[in-house]
Amino acid sequence: MKKQLVLLIILGFVSLGIYAQELLVQDLKVQGNKRLKTTFIKSISTIKAGAALDSAVIKQDIIRLKRLPSVAHVYFQVFPAEDNQYNVFYNIEENFTLIPSANIYTTNDDEFAYRLGLYEFNLLGRSIAFGAFYQKDIYSSYALNFRAPFLFSNKAGLAVNLQDLTTQEPVFFQDETANYKYRNKSIEALGLYQFNFTNRLELGFNYFVEDYKFKGENVNNRPELNVNKWLVKGIYEYNNLDYCYQYISGFKSQFNFQYVTSTNDMLTDFFIGWNDFFLFKRVGEKGNWANRLRMGLATNNETPFAPFSVDNNLNVRGVGNTIDRGTGVIVLNTEYRQTLFEKDWFVLQGNAFVDAGSWRNPGGEVNDFTNSENVKVYPGLGLRFMHKKIYNAIFRIDYGYGISKNATKGFVFGIGQYF
Structure with missing residues (x-):
């Protein structure tokens, strides 16, 4: 050094x-x-x-x-x-880059579920990512992904994604929460371009079919949908992050924008956009302070199928699986990561975090963000078990405890850092 x-x-x-x-x-x-x-x-x-x-x-x-x-x-x-x-x-x-994955978990209804996958992140020795997964969570799902950021030159590349995802989704009406069988079949193609060291762009389209079928007896005549849609997608990223094994420092901003148009005249076109701001700072030799701020808005349609969700695995640890939806979002995740043990390839990392967020109700107003019913605050603790020479080989476990109104608590498991 x-x-x-x-x-x-x-x-x-x-x-x-x-x-x-x-x-x-x-x-x-x-x-x-x-x-x-x-x-x-x-x-x-x-x-x-x-x-x-x-x-x-x-x-x-x-x-x-x-x-x-x-x-x-x-x-x-x-x-x-x-x-x-x-x-x-x-x-x-x-890094070792041929990574199998095997996740086993239970749903809210105690149904046994799993996801098996295999991804290669260095295909042909040119940092091309290619892989697939199969998921069984009440229903069968699969996805196939290809990403080659330097396929055409040292600046231009291509990404292609195929997906057939079927899940059980809660949909929130004024007087009840209904369960739907939700299926999304899609094909996506994106052009990738790096302007310089810190700035890059992804631009492309996605054609998909959404199918919502009501589960159980539909006594209230709730809507069912089967709609073909086109989606134009753009991602602009400023990335000035520096990595040193498990430690990260610097700033990154990623802006996502999507415009969705439907082939069904009964459904209006809409947009959705959000920006993620990341700030990482080294603290001493073994500490890392990590922050993510997400701010997003979508067309403010009064619909039970609003695009932003409140979910354990996306934004607030301990809150539950898709407990609410909205047409606007503000979420702050902040955590301190401390290396507790490190020897050769193995790292044990602990973290203390606070996840806080708020949502705008479908068809609601800006002041929904300050409504106590919509504000979620969840502090918690977690552990990371990490392999330094296998890409993204991080098994995480977090426990979040809600301190806001109507709060819950619970464990969240996953692969990779939460953000």
């Missing part, structure tokens, strides 16, 4: 032009990689043979490589070659 600091200081002088004679890169060499292709690493790196030796450019390359699912860690070295030229070495520590 001290050697790298000295190198950064020296290179900083170079990039400021203090040396009269410009130092050049003779070659970029890559070491330590086994499955990740050297040609791919060089293609997405900014440092090239013949370019000026610049510490800022090297630092950006290192951060970019650490963001790849296939990279656990990377560091650089600089060695003199000849005639004021230097060789730059990128030393790669790879």
Whole structure:
């Protein structure tokens, strides 16, 4: 670490032009990689043979490589070659990227459920993600996903997703909560483009069929739907995060916008948009403060099928599974993560969190966000069991305890950090 600091200081002088004679890169060499292709690493790196030796450019390359699912860690070295030229070495520590998943859980009705999947995050050694899952939760579901951010160049790529998801969904009417069998069959294609080190765009479309069938005897003649829809989707992201194994620092903002049009004249077109703000800060050697703020709005239709939901697995730990819906959302998740034990590849991390949020009722007003019926506040504690050399190999368990009106409490399990 001290050697790298000295190198950064020296290179900083170079990039400021203090040396009269410009130092050049003779070659970029890559070491330590086994499955990740050297040609791919060089293609997405900014440092090239013949370019000026610049510490800022090297630092950006290192951060970019650490963001790849296939990279656990990377560091650089600089060695003199000849005639004021230097060789730059990128030393790669790879993640294991063929990841099976097996989740077992119970629903509110104590039905046994599971999800089995397999994903490869470094297909062909070019950081391409490809995989699928099968889910049995009362009904059968599956999905197939492909994502290649550098398929066409070091800036342009493609993502394609197929899904056939069937679940039991609660739908909230004024006088009752009804259970529906909900099925969503969709195909999605997105173009991916990176403008520069921190800014990227996803733009594409999704064609899907939504089917809501009432479960049980429909004594109140509740609506049932089977509708073909088109969705235009855009994601704009500013990402200035830096990773060091389980620790994250920096800021990220991700804006999502969708416009949905229906082939059924009885259903109006609508939009939905939200922005996630992330702020991470290292605290000492073993601490990490993590924050996520989500703010979103949708067309304010008075409908029981509102797009924003209050859910354990999405926004408020301990609140329950899809307990309410709304056409607007404000949620803040803040937690302090502390490494309790670390040895070789294994990390045990503890966290203390507060999840707080509020929703606008379908057809409601802005002051719904301050209505005590809609405000949820849930502090809690959790544990993370982590493998440092397997991508996203984080098993988490959290316990949230509500302190707001009509609060509940409960455990939430999952794979990966909550946010």
